[in-house]
Amino acid sequence: MINPLKKIGAQFLDWADTVGGLVVMMGRVFANAAPWKLDGPQVWRSLYRIGVNSFPIVVVTALLTGAIMVIQAGMFIQKYGAYGLLGWGAGYSILREVGPILIGLMFSGRVGANTTAELGTMKITDQVDALRALAIDPVRYLVVPRVISMVFMLLVLVIIGDFAALFGGAITGQLLLGVDWKLFVWSIIEYIKLEDFTHGLWKALVFGYSIGIISCYFGMRTSGGAMGVGRAVNASVVGSAIAIFVFDYFITYAMH
Amino acid sequence: MIRVENISKSHLGRPVLRDISFVVEDGSNLGLIGPGGSGKTVLLKIICGLIRPDSGKIFINDVDVMSLKETELAELRKGLGMLFQNYALFDDMTVSENIAFPLRQAGTASEEEIQGLVKGLLQEIGLPTAAEKYPNELSGGMKKRVSFARAVIHQPPILFYDDPTAGLDPVTSSKIFRLLTQMKAEHGTTSITVSHDIDGIKEICENFVMLERGELIFYGSREEIEATDIKFVRQFWDASSDDELG
Numbered sequence: 001m002i003n004p005l006k007k008i009g010a011q012f013l014d015w016a017d018t019v020g021g022l023v024v025m026m027g028r029v030f031a032n033a034a035p036w037k038l039d040g041p042q043v044w045r046s047l048y049r050i051g052v053n054s055f056p057i058v059v060v061t062a063l064l065t066g067a068i069m070v071i072q073a074g075m076f077i078q079k080y081g082a083y084g085l086l087g088w089g090a091g092y093s094i095l096r097e098v099g100p101i102l103i104g105l106m107f108s109g110r111v112g113a114n115t116t117a118e119l120g121t122m123k124i125t126d127q128v129d130a131l132r133a134l135a136i137d138p139v140r141y142l143v144v145p146r147v148i149s150m151v152f153m154l155l156v157l158v159i160i161g162d163f164a165a166l167f168g169g170a171i172t173g174q175l176l177l178g179v180d181w182k183l184f185v186w187s188i189i190e191y192i193k194l195e196d197f198t199h200g201l202w203k204a205l206v207f208g209y210s211i212g213i214i215s216c217y218f219g220m221r222t223s224g225g226a227m228g229v230g231r232a233v234n235a236s237v238v239g240s241a242i243a244i245f246v247f248d249y250f251i252t253y254a255m256h
Numbered sequence: 257m258i259r260v261e262n263i264s265k266s267h268l269g270r271p272v273l274r275d276i277s278f279v280v281e282d283g284s285n286l287g288l289i290g291p292g293g294s295g296k297t298v299l300l301k302i303i304c305g306l307i308r309p310d311s312g313k314i315f316i317n318d319v320d321v322m323s324l325k326e327t328e329l330a331e332l333r334k335g336l337g338m339l340f341q342n343y344a345l346f347d348d349m350t351v352s353e354n355i356a357f358p359l360r361q362a363g364t365a366s367e368e369e370i371q372g373l374v375k376g377l378l379q380e381i382g383l384p385t386a387a388e389k390y391p392n393e394l395s396g397g398m399k400k401r402v403s404f405a406r407a408v409i410h411q412p413p414i415l416f417y418d419d420p421t422a423g424l425d426p427v428t429s430s431k432i433f434r435l436l437t438q439m440k441a442e443h444g445t446t447s448i449t450v451s452h453d454i455d456g457i458k459e460i461c462e463n464f465v466m467l468e469r470g471e472l473i474f475y476g477s478r479e480e481i482e483a484t485d486i487k488f489v490r491q492f493w494d495a496s497s498d499d500e501l502g
Contacts, residue, residue, distance in 0.1 A: 045348075122347075129306050130344035134358050135333040137326070 025139075025217045029147050032140040038148070039141055046149035050111050054157055061106055062161035065098060066090060066168030074177045083179045087187025090169040092196055095162055100200045101248055103161045104207035107154050108240035112215035115146055116236035119219025120229040128220065143220065147212035154208030158200060203251050210243040257282050258414065258446065263302060263312035265295075265470075272298050273309070273470045280446055280463070285436075287461035288450045289492065294467040296450045297341060300416050303448065304336050305329045316414065334362065337412035341419045341450075343399040345391040345406070352378070352387040355405045362410060377405040380438075382431065397428035404432065408439055415439065415447040421456060429456055436460050454495055466492065 069090050077086050119142060122128050131138045166188065173179035218236040222228050258280040265273040273295045280286045288296050301307040303314055305321050314321040316332060324332060337358075345354050355377055356370045365373070378384050381401040391399055400420060407415060417436065421429035433456045439445055440460070451457040457464075464481050466474040466489050474481060474489045481493055 126340045126342055126344035127346055129301070130338070130340060130346075132306055132330075133304060133333060133336065133338040133340075134361065135330040136361055137330065 021221065022213060022217050025143070025220075026213055028139045029144055029213065029216075032137065032144045033148065037140060037144075039145060042141060042145040043148060046145045047153060050146075050149045051153035051156060054107065054110060054153065055160070057110065058103055058106065058157045058161050059164045061102060062099065062164035063168035065102055066094060066165030066170075067172040069093060069098065069165075070169040070172040071176065074173075077177065077179070083177075084183060084187050085191075086173050086177070086179050087166075087170070087184040088191035090173075090184075091166060091188040091192045094165045094169070095192065095196045095200045097200075097248075097252075099162045099165055100158050100203040100207060101244060103158050104154065104204070104211070104244045105241060107150075107157065107207070108211045108215075108244065109237060111150060111153075112211045112240045113233050113237050115150075115212075115215040116219040116222075116233045117229055119143075119216060120222030120232045123220060123222045124225055124228060138220065143216040146216055147209065150212035150215075151205060151208035154211070155201060155204045158204035162197070162200065199251075199255055202255070203248060206247045206251060207244050210247060211240045214239045214243060257315075257317060258303065258448070259313075259315040259318075260299075260303060261313045261315070263299065263309045263314070265298060265302065265307070265309045271470050273302075273467075276312070276465075276467070276472050278465050278472070278475045280448060282446050283440075283444045284463060285440055285447045285449060285461045287457040287464045288448055288467070289452070289454070289457065289464060290467035291492070292452075293469075295470045296467055297418055299467070300338075300418055300448060300450055304338055304416055305333065334410075335412050336414045336416065337407035337410065338416045339400075339403050339407040339418060339420055341422060343391070343396075343403045345399055345403055347391055350388050350390055351383065351394070351402050354391070354402055355409055357406060358410045364410075373409055374405075377409060381405050381435065397424045400424060400428070400432060401435075404435055411443055413443070413445055415445050417447060417449040417451075419450050419452065421451060421453045429453055433457075433460055454493060 070086065073086060073089050077083060077089075119128075122142070128138045128142070131141055170181040170184040173184050174181045215236045218232045218239065222232040224231070260276055260278050263273055263276040264271070276299060278286070288299065290296055298307060302309050303316075303321075305314075305324070308322070312322075316336075319332060321329070321332065346357065349357065352374050355374045359365045359370045359373065374387070375384075378387055381404060383398060383401060386394065386398065386402070391402070394402065404417075404420065407417075420432050420436065424432065433453075436447070436449065437460050440447065449457060449461060458478065461478070463477050464474065465472060466481075468488060474484060474486060476484070481489065484490060484493075
């Protein structure tokens, strides 16, 4: 029979090990993030793979998200005849909350999981050791370019996604609710403040950094063959999702 | 010179290596032999500083590897080359990019020189037309040869070969051993070669260490191993199957 105290203790040690590892990883990324230490080709490759390849899925998701939000709000807008508030309602929630959080989750599922699987496979096939044997710091060469690319690209994708979602909302409002798209745009310009937009961008920065650190950390500590890669990807996706919601709570609280 | 002193290592409470000591003289090739799971790869990784032992010391050219910080260790590794058991080629790079990688990272040679060296090495390893292929397009033997080329392109004075001929056909194995011999003859490299291919390793090593279940059971010259009366070593050396090994 398993001693429950022993199990709790082991679980706590495992948790402490993960938190400690994440903090050390953050420190090592910070120490190696100076521009002159970066490997240019690796950064460009990461930017391309992370950003360009994520662009279509983010645009499609954002377009549909904007459309869904307008459909959901449509019932009340029609009931109260508040057509002039449709753009504000959709814009406020998209820019502050729904845009960064949905794109962040999408990004973590696609890019974060991919990064963990890639680094995990490199780890179990000795490619990480091969770098070390060639006097190359794997954190500087593999992790830093990916984290920087994720921070930058999630920011860019959230900006693009915000506009795509507003576009989707405007089109849906016009087609389904008969709200003129010009009224929709006027409502956004009139009521949405710059800080509503930047609020979402702060979140994108923090989410990008969290996904980058978490996905790289779990990738770099993979062991145990193909099953180990599966476990690492699972831990990375769950960890990133938790981080997104926890940081979202604190940022929203702090910025109100 | 490589000096290994009283190295011990455990994993999950189970001893992997127990009190291993030996010396590899400059310009010589030491054969590290033993059954699978006896700790050869772990020992090789400890020697080049990829794994930390629980106790013991490693000296490379009189530098205590264990006392070095990661940055100092990286500096030391610039003089080492390693051929990994499972190739460890970078999947996202072509063959020529893989081979050129150590030199490009070191930044010590011009692109023209690098291209020339890569081309020459591709000829030597018999893969002149594979430059633009990716590792997943190569057979095991081809990957091994590319991995060898990457390990030696910066002409390190010390080389570690982890099972360079595992899973290869006899012709490719003989090619690999010929390349190892050539490397030593041309550059006077000091090396440690892990191999199960006794016939091949006999020809290229002067001294041998044999491990069994993490313990050193033989350390000596080729003449000594051929004359030894340690039954297990004899069986392994003669590839006898009279009794079950290990």
